[in-house]
Amino acid sequence: ASIWVTEYYGLTRIDARRAFYVIGSDVPGPMGHEFIPFATRVDAEEFLREHRGRRILVFGEATAEIAARLDKGLFD
Secondary structure: OOOEEEOOOOOOEEEHHHOEEEEOOOOOEOOEOOOEEEOOHHHHHHHHHHOOOOEEEEHHHOOHHHHHHHHOOOOO
16 A cells, blocks of 8 residues: 655655654644655755754654654654
């Protein structure tokens, strides 16, 4: 099965398993603190610096536990 996310800068659909996700930035998503997806690590690193992000994760690191912590505003 395919899993797709919308890339933050280009607003294009990308493979969720290949995306890089920034958490803990000053940019909220529609549901509050979210995993902000990027097609490249370079884009994720740029966003992290510009928007005070805390971490970059890959698909396998984006666990239900981390999602629950994001809901509480915990990013480490």
